[in-house]
Amino acid sequence: MRDVPAWQRWAPDAAAGVATLALGIVEVHGNIYLDDERPAAYLLVLAVAVGVGLSRALPAAALAAAWFAGVVQVTSGVGALLVEVLLAVVAFGCARWGSAVTVWLSALSMPLGAIIAVLWLDSDLVYRALEIVGVRMLAETAYRGGDWRIPASLLIFALLATPWLLGLALRFLDRARSSRVSQVEAEAERDQAEEIARLQESQARLARDVHDVVGHSLAVILAQAESAQYLPDDDPAAHTAALKRTMANIATSARTSLQDVRQVLSAPAGAPAAGQHGDLEALVEGVRASGHEVVSTEVGAPRPLPPELEVVAYRVLQEMLTNAIRHGRRGEPVRVERHWEGELRLEVRNVVGDAATTEEETRPLARVDPAELAAQAGVGHGLEGMRRRLEAVGGRLDVRRREEPGGATFTATAWVPLRAGR
Structure with missing residues (x-):
């Protein structure tokens, strides 16, 4: 009108x-x-x-x-x-x-x-x-x-x-x-807003999955490539063999990463990616293959988990190991503990490298907020992704810095509630 x-x-x-x-x-x-x-x-x-x-x-x-x-x-x-x-x-x-x-x-x-x-x-x-x-x-x-x-x-x-x-x-x-x-x-x-929220959540989930997969694989590949610099060269034959093993490990890590990325991108919205409790050990072995010493401890008998909990446990341990590789001091072992009693408790502890050490690490037994720790260590996206994954299934995350005789340590602990898998 x-x-x-x-x-x-x-x-x-x-x-x-x-x-x-x-x-x-x-x-x-x-x-x-x-x-x-x-x-x-x-x-x-x-x-x-x-x-x-x-x-x-x-x-x-x-x-x-x-x-x-x-x-x-x-x-x-x-x-x-x-x-x-x-x-x-x-x-x-x-x-x-x-x-x-x-x-x-x-x-x-x-x-x-x-x-x-x-x-x-x-x-x-x-x-x-x-x-x-x-x-x-x-x-x-x-x-x-x-x-x-x-x-x-x-x-x-x-x-x-x-x-x-x-x-x-x-x-x-x-x-x-x-x-x-x-x-x-x-x-x-309202329907449009809900659809936008669903799309944003789907994009955030996809970003977390890609971050976890690519971040971990690149950290492993980088560690393997750097380890090649320290191969002994007094024996050319042994040096060549070790170098070939390192390159094979890099190729395997890259191939696995590519498969994981394809799986994440092709999975329907909201569908969990594949993952079994045995894959947790495979993650640990992958870090060992990159040249890092890993001390792994498992308490209790592993149990089959529902798909959504398998994914959470896999991705959280993957991010913990990635952070340990990226920010840990070379030559110091990464300690991994898996407890299956009551609920699944995943703990990764490593000595922090010199470049990541700050004055805040001198606070003994003080709990550090993930957002604050992100600003210090530069791993905010990964920590936030772990926290959201765990909270979505009723779990929780604890991140601590400790000053110990051997140097400042970084400890990440995640609790995943156990429910019987089908």
């Missing part, structure tokens, strides 16, 4: 007002009972026409015009006119499009106007008015001097109240329709 010119929006209302004015003029001109009151009758007709024309655009002004017509009629003595029936249009417009104040004022105006009308009219005027509108039974009652005031007031009230109630009903129907549209839009926005 914004693009429609103003004159087009006003045209139907203006046409209704002009038609009302024309009908009223014709009625007044042909009314033989109007002599001296004819100018006042034309003014009354004009007020009714203005009220009809403004009933949609300006309901409050239309109501004022209707009251003005009533005042003119009472003060001038003009009898009832047929065109006044169109005041029902004003009553409809006030209830349909008026403000709350206009609706209440129009509701009060109907009984008040009916009372004033019957008090002002005499029996002859009532007879003529009722005869005009075709209510002959009531007209005869008025002509004979019967009790006409109550039926007349009820008739006038009904002529105004019926369109008023219709307008009010349409008003409430529009509100209900608008409410339904708003509800549908709100539900669509």
Whole structure:
């Protein structure tokens, strides 16, 4: 409606007002009972026409015009006119499009106007008015001097109240329709927000999986490549054989990483990647193959886990070992413990390298917040990913720095709740 010119929006209302004015003029001109009151009758007709024309655009002004017509009629003595029936249009417009104040004022105006009308009219005027509108039974009652005031007031009230109630009903129907549209839009926005949240969570899960797989593999490959620098070269044959083994290990690690990345990228959304509890030992062996000394301890009998817990345990230990390789001091063993009693507890401890050592590491037995530790060690994404994975299955993560005689140590401990696998 914004693009429609103003004159087009006003045209139907203006046409209704002009038609009302024309009908009223014709009625007044042909009314033989109007002599001296004819100018006042034309003014009354004009007020009714203005009220009809403004009933949609300006309901409050239309109501004022209707009251003005009533005042003119009472003060001038003009009898009832047929065109006044169109005041029902004003009553409809006030209830349909008026403000709350206009609706209440129009509701009060109907009984008040009916009372004033019957008090002002005499029996002859009532007879003529009722005869005009075709209510002959009531007209005869008025002509004979019967009790006409109550039926007349009820008739006038009904002529105004019926369109008023219709307008009010349409008003409430529009509100209900608008409410339904708003509800549908709100539900669509909520569904869209939920879909965006699901996509973001899926992207975050994919990023964590790729980070874990690629980060671990690159750390192992880097460690293996660096270990080649320290191969003894006094025996060329032994040096060549050791170098070939190192290159084979690098190729195996790269091939495994590529397979894992393909598996992560091809897995359906929300589907866990493959992983068995035996793979935990394979992770440890992969770190050993990179040239790092690993002391592995396993307490209790390994149990089969549901797929989602297998993935969590695998990825968490993978990230722990990655951090140990990246930030551990070369030549110092990485200690790995797996406890299967009550719940699966994974613990990886290593001596921190000189470059990663800070003053904060001198706090003995102090628990370090993962976010704070991320800023110190540069491994925030991995720690945050571990924490989210564990919390999603009811587990928890603990990260500590300790100052020990052999140097500062980094200990990461994860608890994974055990549930029987299917």
